[in-house]
Amino acid sequence: MSTPIHLVLFASRNITLVLVLLFICLIVINFLFALQTEHAAARQKLMDDQWLLEKCGQPDFYMRLKQHTDLCEGVEANARKNILLHSVTSALQNTKLCGFDTCGSIAQRVVDTLMRGGVFMLACIIMLLIAVPLMLVVLYRNFVEKLAEVCPPPPRLDLKDLTKM
Numbered sequence: 001m002s003t004p005i006h007l008v009l010f011a012s013r014n015i016t017l018v019l020v021l022l023f024i025c026l027i028v029i030n031f032l033f034a035l036q037t038e039h040a041a042a043r044q045k046l047m048d049d050q051w052l053l054e055k056c057g058q059p060d061f062y063m064r065l066k067q068h069t070d071l072c073e074g075v076e077a078n079a080r081k082n083i084l085l086h087s088v089t090s091a092l093q094n095t096k097l098c099g100f101d102t103c104g105s106i107a108q109r110v111v112d113t114l115m116r117g118g119v120f121m122l123a124c125i126i127m128l129l130i131a132v133p134l135m136l137v138v139l140y141r142n143f144v145e146k147l148a149e150v151c152p153p154p155p156r157l158d159l160k161d162l163t164k165m
Contacts, residue, residue: 004140027097035091042083042090049075 055061056072065071098106114122 027095031091031095034094035087038090038094039083039087042087046078046083049078053079 052072052075056075096102
């Protein structure tokens with residue numbers, strides 16, 4: 001038979017596992033969304049630059065650009081790069097582990113809240129996290145003691161008593 005403490009530990013372990021798996025799934029979905037967005041944008045930019053790439057291959061067009069030759073160099077560099085690898089790199093840079101906000105901005109808001117008077121609230125939460133389990137343990141012990149008073153355990157038989165029978 002399980003005690004309530006074992007049930008609480010079992011439930012908390014399973015809930016923690018489910019929450020961690022959910023967090024990992026959300027990160028993967030966020031990454032895949034960013035990857036698809038970056039890949040579509042890079043492919044569209046490559047298609048948009050196709051005409052300019054053809055024109056930059058003509059010597060007279062290149063000569064007419066004069067001081068804007070870096071435009072052709074940029075278009076040629078974009079045409080040479082691997083779209084998929086560029087998209088993966090950009091998606092990794094844009095994937096946010098803490099949802100829509102960066103983890104740094106969330107940490108900054110927590111610190112700002114604590115500096116504005118959240119220290120008292122934090123102390124209350126810590127006290128609750130310590131006091132509630134302690135109260136539950138004390139209540140459980142009292143319950144077991146009262147149960148033992150109402151229903152005392154049966155007397156134990158010694159081996160000597162059994163041999164006399």
